[in-house]
Amino acid sequence: MFRFAVSPTEPLSINSLRIALLNYIVAQQHKEELVLRIDDTDKELNIENCEKEIQELLTLFSIGHSRVIFQSENLKYHQKMAMQLLMQKKAFSCFCSQEKLDELKEEAQQKNTLYSYDGFCATLSDETVLNVNAPFTIRMQKPTENIEFSDSLQGSVNHTPDEIDAFIILKHDKTPTYNYACAVDDMLYDISTIIRSSKHLLNTTRQIHIQKALGYNKVIAYTHCADISCDIKEANSVKYLIDEGFLPAAIANYLVLLGSNAPKEIFTLEEALEWFDINSLSKENLTFDINKLKEINKQHIETMGNMRLSKIIGFADEDIGKLSKLYLNNCSTIKEIKAKMDAIFAPKKPIKKFKDEFPVLKEALEKAPYFENFDALLNYLKQETQFDLNDSTASLCYILTGNESGPSLDEVYPFIKNYLGEIVK
Incomplete structure (x- = not known):
């Protein structure tokens, strides 16, 4: 079984979406189940409706999953297994204040050494622990030897006891920390394959340490994938890219293409x-x-069905889809193309540079009969206005398209001729 784990403490990022896509693809290839896990135990940091938005985005990208698991629903198992670790002396109660822990971190920083817990509370007797009337966390005992695991991309991954440290598994409020909840949940749902970001390599080692301490020795197949760095802050958000007019198919295409040996550049998820x-x-x-x-987005728009493209933009006419594709020389997103279509159908106000031509041309166009081709319309306008018109006239282009330049009017006209009365208003 595969799992895609995501936190509702932040919007879905391109890194997380890529991991979701890779999990989906490999799960489909192996004909195995993929579950979506919402890591929602940090209630104070959870963003309202973020979990709903994440699920909607995954549906938009056709990332199917068999069920949704909420990590917070497993709290009783997290606490029960923590008690087991305490009873077996594989974990201990820690009464150290945050001030003390900050001192240890500052000391390590000054010495330019790896921070690790000093183990003070690990040596407290049971009697002492019982007599301490203070808030406490629960920490794992630091492992006594290196922990190693095999990764399909990174090879052999090895961390020392000091790197792993005696880390906290239950916080003061007795809710689980990230690593502890992940380790327990992967056990509960018998996860066999984990595809995740390379930033989690040390977390994986800690989770293996927890599972071994709980007597769980199943060998999980790990793949830790490279992260994507993004200099454009907004573009790191999947919702932002969708709102900007990038197609889900194109975004998925790009994210799967990154770092892979794809046989071609443009492809579908299937x-x-x-x-x-x-x-x-x-x-x-x-x-x-x-x-x-x-x-990539431009190429996906190019191959899209004309009626579908028209509906995405807000119409239901194949000609509008064909018209939209004429603007792909200068546009690359649905948002940009929609702006061009909206400009065509928006009321045209006279502008200074066309102040003389505008009213005359507009009146002639309003009175014009139906013409099958643009040349016939152009000849009619020349006769009615006595203007020296041709298909590159900026004023005519502005009245018909809302822009002074763009595709040639003889290309545009076949797709707008039935809308001329609505356009010239």
Whole structure:
């Protein structure tokens, strides 16, 4: 069983979406179940409706999952297993104040050494613990030897006891920490494969330490994927990209393409199932390129059905879909194309540079009969206005499209001729 774990403490990022896509692809390839886990134990930091938005976005990207698991619903298991660890002396109660812990961190920083808990509370007797009337956390005992695991991309991963440390598993309010909740939940749901970000390598080692302490020795297949660095803060949000007019299919295409040995640049998620190899992904950190995404998005729009494109923009006419594609030389997103279509159908106000031509041309167009082709309309306008018109006249282009430049009017006209009365208003 695969799992995609995501926290509702922040909007869905491109890194998280990529991990979700990779989990979905590999789960489909192995014909195994994929569950969505909402890591919602940190109630104070959870963003209202974030979990709902995440699920809606995953649905938008056709990332199917068999069920949704809320980590907070497993609190009784987290606490029960923590008691087991305490009873077996594999964990201990820690009464150290935050001030003391901050001192240890500052001391390590001054010495330029790795911070680790000094183990003071690990040596307290049971009698002392019982007599201490103060808030406490529960910490894992520091392992006595290195912990090693195999990763399909990173190879052999090895961490020392000092790197793993005696970390907290239950906080003062007796809710679980991230690593502890993850370790227990992966046991509860018998997760067999974990695909996650490379930033979690040390977390994985700590989770293995917890599971071994609980007597769980199942070997889980791990793949820790390279992260995507993004210099454009807003573009790190999946919702932002959707709102900006990037198609889910294009975003998925780009994120799966990053670091992979794809046989072609443009593909669907279904096509990726045939050739994608998780073990051949690049281990190097990846860079988000908004211009590359725009190029891919443009190609997905180009191959989209004309009626579907028209409906996405807010119409239901195949001609509007065809018209929209004429603007792909200068537009690369649905938002940009919709702005062009809105400009065509918006009321046109006279502008200074066309103050003489505008009212005359507009009146002639309002009175014009139906013409099948643009040349016939142009000849009519020349006769009615006595203007020296041709298909590059900026004033005519402005009245018909809302812009002074763009695709040639003889290309545009076949798709707007039935709307002329609505456009010239």
